[in-house]
Amino acid sequence: MNHLTVLAASFLDADGYGSDRTGRRPWPAPVAEALQRGELEALRWSTLFSSETSRFGRMDFLSRLGLMAVELLDARFEAMEPAQRDAVGVCVETRSGCTVTDRRFLQMPLASTFAYTLPSTVVGEICIRHRFRGPVMCLLPVPGQDGSLETALGWLNRGEAGACVCVACDLLEKKIAASLLLSDDVPPGGWQGCAVLIGRRTEASHDHLWRLDSLPRLARSLCALGPAIPSIDQIGTPGEGTRPTRGPIYGGVGRVPSPGGG
Amino acid sequence: MDPAVTAPRVAIAASGAVNALGLGLERLEQAVRANATGLRDCPRLSGKGYQSTVGGFVPDEVWRQLRERDPAHGDAPAFLLADAALREALLGLQSSGSEAAPGFPGAPTGSCERSHLDATPASRRGLVLSTTKAEITALERAFHQQPCSVTAQRHLFPALLAADLAAAHNLAGPVHCVSLACISGLLAIQQGALLIQEDKADLVFVVGVDLLSDFVLSGFTTLKSLEPGGCHPFDVDRKGLSLGEGAGAVALVRRETLASPALVVKGWGSSNDANHLTGPSRDGSGLALAMNRALQKAGITPDAVDFVHTHGTGTPYNDAMEGMALRLVFDARVPPFCSSKGLFGHTLGAAGLLETLVCLAAARQQMLPGTPGLRTPDPSVPDSLLQTPRRAESLRHMLKLNAGFGGTNAALVLEWEGA
Numbered sequence: 001m002n003h004l005t006v007l008a009a010s011f012l013d014a015d016g017y018g019s020d021r022t023g024r025r026p027w028p029a030p031v032a033e034a035l036q037r038g039e040l041e042a043l044r045w046s047t048l049f050s051s052e053t054s055r056f057g058r059m060d061f062l063s064r065l066g067l068m069a070v071e072l073l074d075a076r077f078e079a080m081e082p083a084q085r086d087a088v089g090v091c092v093e094t095r096s097g098c099t100v101t102d103r104r105f106l107q108m109p110l111a112s113t114f115a116y117t118l119p120s121t122v123v124g125e126i127c128i129r130h131r132f133r134g135p136v137m138c139l140l141p142v143p144g145q146d147g148s149l150e151t152a153l154g155w156l157n158r159g160e161a162g163a164c165v166c167v168a169c170d171l172l173e174k175k176i177a178a179s180l181l182l183s184d185d186v187p188p189g190g191w192q193g194c195a196v197l198i199g200r201r202t203e204a205s206h207d208h209l210w211r212l213d214s215l216p217r218l219a220r221s222l223c224a225l226g227p228a229i230p231s232i233d234q235i236g237t238p239g240e241g242t243r244p245t246r247g248p249i250y251g252g253v254g255r256v257p258s259p260g261g262g
Numbered sequence: 263m264d265p266a267v268t269a270p271r272v273a274i275a276a277s278g279a280v281n282a283l284g285l286g287l288e289r290l291e292q293a294v295r296a297n298a299t300g301l302r303d304c305p306r307l308s309g310k311g312y313q314s315t316v317g318g319f320v321p322d323e324v325w326r327q328l329r330e331r332d333p334a335h336g337d338a339p340a341f342l343l344a345d346a347a348l349r350e351a352l353l354g355l356q357s358s359g360s361e362a363a364p365g366f367p368g369a370p371t372g373s374c375e376r377s378h379l380d381a382t383p384a385s386r387r388g389l390v391l392s393t394t395k396a397e398i399t400a401l402e403r404a405f406h407q408q409p410c411s412v413t414a415q416r417h418l419f420p421a422l423l424a425a426d427l428a429a430a431h432n433l434a435g436p437v438h439c440v441s442l443a444c445i446s447g448l449l450a451i452q453q454g455a456l457l458i459q460e461d462k463a464d465l466v467f468v469v470g471v472d473l474l475s476d477f478v479l480s481g482f483t484t485l486k487s488l489e490p491g492g493c494h495p496f497d498v499d500r501k502g503l504s505l506g507e508g509a510g511a512v513a514l515v516r517r518e519t520l521a522s523p524a525l526v527v528k529g530w531g532s533s534n535d536a537n538h539l540t541g542p543s544r545d546g547s548g549l550a551l552a553m554n555r556a557l558q559k560a561g562i563t564p565d566a567v568d569f570v571h572t573h574g575t576g577t578p579y580n581d582a583m584e585g586m587a588l589r590l591v592f593d594a595r596v597p598p599f600c601s602s603k604g605l606f607g608h609t610l611g612a613a614g615l616l617e618t619l620v621c622l623a624a625a626r627q628q629m630l631p632g633t634p635g636l637r638t639p640d641p642s643v644p645d646s647l648l649q650t651p652r653r654a655e656s657l658r659h660m661l662k663l664n665a666g667f668g669g670t671n672a673a674l675v676l677e678w679e680g681a
Contacts, residue, residue: 124534
């Protein structure tokens, strides 16, 4: 068990998208139909955001998923001072890696594609967009082993970062995922982008005790709770001397409460 | 209190290597002493339109040897290389770990006879794998509808390669897989050290591996970043890099369990340039940030650094950037520095491991390695650049650097605790 202060969470998959602030939302009808068919080309920046990004169109799908998940956090990174950005760490985990882009490069070897034949390219894209210069990591999680949350928590505890963006993005071909038993929770449509922003505890924040099991499950659970919670920062945990606004949310510690419940 | 102050110190207990220089650490150490190069032309790749077919290819006789030893993995070359380096580290651990100091985990009171391997239960032995493309040749074969074993296809997913390596050697503790471009190796060493410092394992093998495949050669050809005749790091006429393949492995343990001189992993730092996806920052500030973080973590100041082992790819931009980063951190007093890319090429996910082993070889022999391939030093880089090896007056603190795609930078501070 670890103390973890979650400041924001987000997710997107074939069924919808959302954040802890907005709750789950369905895709607009024409986009939803395309995404259900696995056509990720339908996933456009302008569908969700009014901000500009000139790089999005040239990215591979893995990077697009990661970048959109971070944007959905709505964390107002643009207001940060340069010194604060230097202290933001970025840790990405991906089970699928960039195998889809690898195949695309084999079919058509282009420099613009080769840049995305690393599972970690999404780390660079996130850092470029938000000008983060803190510690970086990209993990390809071995089933049953620690993931990005533990790494980020270590950065915070050792004073190596002031805040951390943890991202899980996957683009799995269902057949491969099933044959290799990569995961027991393959996301809808075989793809997902999830993000959480974690920070140091402050006097104003409660203790948070989570079982660090799975970043996607944590992000989805927090997003499912949605706007019924004024702030994720007020989620407490029994036994920590804080009256929780909700029960512990996953990982065998407790059940996932329905929105508004607790 | 700073957790780093109380965290146990972690050191390299044994190591292994396979690369263009051959199989085994001894080959690497000989080449470092001789300032030799393992780069060669690979005729089977000519005529494919690559910008260069000169690289750090593992010799054919080594491949034959590895396949004869493990025919079940005959078409899984990444596994074979990683396994070879890991086996050498295991062997080294059995023979050199018998000087375990009192307090060694699992050792009977007063005993100094058991090796680290014998004394560590399987559940306390971990593995951290570093790779960028793992078994990428399996994808090439599948794409061209050539035969490819299920094992090789599994290893397209680096996490499964890590899991299979761990299972093959009964490493039942934590198993991680790091893949962050060319800084993967240094981050993997950091992860391994943390597993010990956080008491999640007592013995951690960190293995880095990558193959020199058509896929990778084709990619760097599209970027036009290869040097046709072989790389010349920090040379005034440098034009690009030379790729390489291989594997390196280190066995990490708590320092106090080693009675002999040892290389201690003293500090680390990483950063992102937040600037460009495939090119380094022009001012070196991102790498300087990583270096300063590593020095701070190690608790030393720049003037304590005796030697810097750079990334030194031989591309015009990378080497210029590193020269600037060195000046940002060390000002006018840049310590002697070198590049080993001319030794065995740029081995990507294995680079951090193999180049750390160059630092280990330098420390053992108390020498400063040279820069194979360097002809005329670029006058714009600091003049402490090492062209040829020379005797070190005192080699204690070393700084190992790597940088990579995505604007990533990493630095590792190593300390040689001599006899």
